[in-house]
Amino acid sequence: MEAAEAGCPARKWSLVKTMYATTARRAVVDLLKGERRYLTASTIFALLKRDNPKLALSTVYRTLETLTELGSVSSRTEPSGEASFVYCNDEHHHHAICTVCGHVDEVDCAAMEQFRAALLANQSFTLDEHSVEFYGRCTRCR
């Protein structure tokens, strides 16, 4: 069984030959940078279609795949099963998602260390990786 990792992966520049800065890619990145919350491919497509009528949904999917490989975007799966995407900066972190406004903050992993220790002590389970998402209320919405 494969070990999944929901935090942003380290950037994998080595896999990328050349990446053209196309208008479609710029549009997707700009939108995600501005929103800072998880959006599905079809939502992104609908939002960008207004200013770029000939944009194709498949281009959005391909762009999101590329950006995810680069580490500029992190994806998750909605309860419905749909994939959604958010812009992210750091190498590795987890997300704190506001249940009111949907705003996504990045959470550093430091606090996970003590949790790992507690888990090993209680259950003798060796923790290799973790996939974590937090739901709560951000500073503004509280």
Place this chain on the structure above:
Amino acid sequence: MEAAEAGCPARKWSLVKTMYATTARRAVVDLLKGERRYLTASTIFALLKRDNPKLALSTVYRTLETLTELGSVSSRTEPSGEASFVYCNDEHHHHAICTVCGHVDEVDCAAMEQFRAALLANQSFTLDEHSVEFYGRCTRCR
């Protein structure tokens, strides 16, 4: 935005009128009880089809949906996007998944409390819910 919860939800008996103990349902529950690891609907279908040739895949899907509502089954999403299911007992917990054998242990939430406190202290984020999966090596595989 909706708050998802990947741990087993509290059982919702109130929503259920009557539930017939059919052979299909017994077969699915027995299989999942015996396996104790995440299986996809199509895998479950393939395994049960041998002893029950006229079983339909849609029945497996409907059964898994019912069992999930009852709280007897917990679901997650594989990296591929497919949904997978595991039998579970307790009201609320999280899963420690062995990366070697795939065995799923239930982790109680006690350790989350101190983590919640640390998160609030560091980032002033009010943690309401959490969705956690751990990957590591279980007692036997270590």
Place this chain on the structure above:
DNA sequence: CCAAAATATGCTAGTCAATTGCAAATACCT
């Protein structure tokens, strides 16, 4: 600045997991 090479896009058609409608079959209750 222009043309060739490299890469990306749009479109269409496809794939595959998952859902739905409905008649037939099964489980429960008395």
Place this chain on the structure above:
DNA sequence: AGGTATTTGCAATTGACTAGCATATTTTGG
């Protein structure tokens, strides 16, 4: 057993996502 509520199997569909390929765009080298 007989009647009713629920479930099943089957077939048709949905909906997210991917792939093939000709065209268009971006970069690079002259």
